[in-house]
Amino acid sequence: MPTATEVDPNATDVDVDGLFDKEPYTKPIPKLDGHVADRLGIGFTGTVKLDRLLNDNLEYIEGLRLGQDVTITIEASVAGKGFTHTTKANEDEEVGYAVKLRVHSITGLPTSPPDEEEDPAE
Numbered sequence: 001m002p003t004a005t006e007v008d009p010n011a012t013d014v015d016v017d018g019l020f021d022k023e024p025y026t027k028p029i030p031k032l033d034g035h036v037a038d039r040l041g042i043g044f045t046g047t048v049k050l051d052r053l054l055n056d057n058l059e060y061i062e063g064l065r066l067g068q069d070v071t072i073t074i075e076a077s078v079a080g081k082g083f084t085h086t087t088k089a090n091e092d093e094e095v096g097y098a099v100k101l102r103v104h105s106i107t108g109l110p111t112s113p114p115d116e117e118e119d120p121a122e
Contacts, residue, residue, distance in 0.1 A: 037097035046103035
C-alpha cells in the first residue's frame with residue numbers, strides 16, 4: 001500500500017502529489033492569452049424612469065437614504081462581456097472576467113395611481 005508520499009501508478013483518483021482527488025474542485029474558469037480569471041463580476045448600468053405623477057413613486061424615492069440597502073427586482077439585457085487586466089501598486093496582476101448588464105425595468109416598486117384632482121366646479 002502506498003504511503004502519503006508515494007503515488008500508486010494505477011490510481012485514477014489522486015492528483016500528481018497523491019494527496020487528494022482534485023477533480024471535484026476543478027472548475028472551468030475562463031482564460032485568455034494564458035491568464036486565468038482571478039475574479040468574476042457583474043456590473044450594472046442604466047436608468048429606469050419612474051412616473052413622477054404616481055404619489056408612491058415620489059414617496060419611495062424620498063424615503064430612500066444614502067447607504068440604505070434596498071431589495072428590488074430588475075430586468076436587464078447583456079450589454080458586454082469580457083476580460084480586464086490590472087497591475088496593482090505592488091506589481092501583482094489581477095485578471096477579471098465580467099459581464100455588464102443594462103437595466104431596462106424594475107419590479108417591486110409602488111404602483112398606486114395619482115391623487116384625483118378635485119373638480120373646481122364642485
